[in-house]
Amino acid sequence: MSNGPLLQIRGVETFYGNIRALNGVNVDVNAGEIVTIIGANGAGKSTLMMTIFGSPRARAGQITFDGTDITNMPTHEIARLRIAQSPEGRRIFPRMTVLENLQMGASLDNLKYFDEDVEKVFTLFPRLKERITQRGGTLSGGEQQMLSIGRALMARPKLLLLDEPSLGLAPLIVKQIFEAIRELNKTQKLTVFLVEQNAFGALKLAHRGYVLVNGNVTMSGSGKDLLSNPEVRAAYLEGGRH
């Protein structure tokens, strides 16, 4: 492994047609860290996540992962570098069973470690084991999110990207999922890059955080610092906490 951050985003600009969504974003994710991006609707959080995966492509700037420039790589080749993603809206395969969904996640190694890894996922999310033959589309929202994360883990990732895992879930389930992420990071030293609207939960979980406003990173710091920062509190916590 090269020295320096595992994932390095330098001056990335992304456009949808002529509309600029990211305006020169710089983000570092070091190995073993949980890093979170918080921001309001339309700030460009999901765009950043998708730009890392090459669709849409960055029009300017550079993204390097583990020393490799991935800015212009096709999506599936980026995934083969062991970056796994639980995308926005979860995107599980609705007509396939839970086990088949997990199998799809393990396609990179052609199911070599399947039995072993599936047990790990079931230890992390016992609920999935109960639903093993159920179709993905018939799961509850929380279970689908667990499946989406589980599927990403089946690829034995070096970096896990999570796009709003708390979206539309009950607080108790959110807590469970955040707990699972913390657990993964602690026991398996998994690097996690987390995009969240639930700023409070995300900052409490993360080692470091970035605040994204209109396609610009306006603030960054440790999770604790950001949590106590009065500006962040005003914009994302006290207003958003209801």
Next chain:
Amino acid sequence: MAAVEKSEPENNFALALREAFYAGLLSFGLFFLFVGLETTQNIRNELILVQRWGLLATLVALVMVVRFVFVAFILPAAERRKAHKAASNVVAEPNFVSRNFSKLAIAFLVIFPAIAITLSGLQGSLKWIDNFGIQILIYVMLAWGLNIVVGLAGLLDLGYVAFYAVGAYSYALLGHYFGLSFWILLPMAGILAAFWGVILGFPVLRLRGDYLAIVTLAFGEIIRLVLINWREVTNGAAGISGIPKISFFGLFTFNVSDPNYIAKVFDLPTSSVYYKIFLYYLILALCLLTAYVTIRLRRMPIGRAWEALREDEIACRSLGINTTTTKLTAFSIGAMFAGFAGSFFAARQGFVSPESFIFIESAIILAIVVLGGMGSLIGIAIAAAVMIGGTELLRELQFLKVVFGPDFTPELYRMLLFGLAMVVVMLWKPRGFVGSREPTAFLHERKTVSASFTKEGHG
């Protein structure tokens, strides 16, 4: 409770009579002008009114009888079944027939020619083996091939018949110009069709859904127009005739004049039925090959990738699946089976012309896949048997001429039958005859039991 049950049938009959009366009234009102009166020209070119009261009465009576039967018997039966199901609330163990359906069906298909010959004699069985057996199996094979593209990979292909044409013309042309035998050309036709599948696949990779459907539709038409207009090679709309018959691996042939004609070799009476029986087993073998390959592929990484692609393309890419090659393999493997079927078709007909590869053929094959339930081999086979067999059966319904007059040709109504079947199936079984998808993953591989026969829900 008992009292209610007793009075129920009488109530039903009264209700059914009333309903039948209303339906009759309604249909009389509807058909009075449409059917009862017809304007035509007489010999002096004058417009005259023809009265068809008999036909009108038949139609109205038919509507009344159907409505009566429906309300009096079918509806209560359906209600009872529903109530029974709800009451028992247990998933019934599938009985012997449904558990071993595919085995039984294959066994039946293997002995089908023998049954046909026993029941209707050597010459009489020709119709059953050729018009029903071979015809249905060709469509089963085509639909199973298209199932890989549409049912598994989820790529809507409206020009599938183009690959069928490629297969048929490869056999016809290469057999005609180079005199190559069927056994060499069968794999070649498959490879050529697969090659065209890739050719089509490349430009349409970025397209999905409606856009893909339009482009494949155009591709199908292009192939047909090339076949019509490239007269020097394809002989244009007149087609290619005199395509050689298939020999039994060169051991004996089916031409009466040959020294090793089958009837001479085995000392049998001369008949054209041997060739048909041979063709029947050949297409049956090709069908089984298609089914086997599909079942195997579904359990392999590429088959799983197809199904995942159908579900969610973006998720596929983020899992490291190369969607480009996945789509291309689906297109080419689907096309390959159409190529096999095409070369078989050419050999069976002894004649190919562009007329056999019109859009409606693609539509019929697609309709069979949708009716059968996308992805389900058994459902698709049933749909092909019902649709193609039904069309052939229409030819048999000559008694309808008594009702509708001597000009009535029932086979012209096959599209009506298709439409009706579509509507009925989509109302009752919106996902097709066999709508449920067989999972391919189980926690602990059961090597002893073929997974296609294990029921859902264990693990």
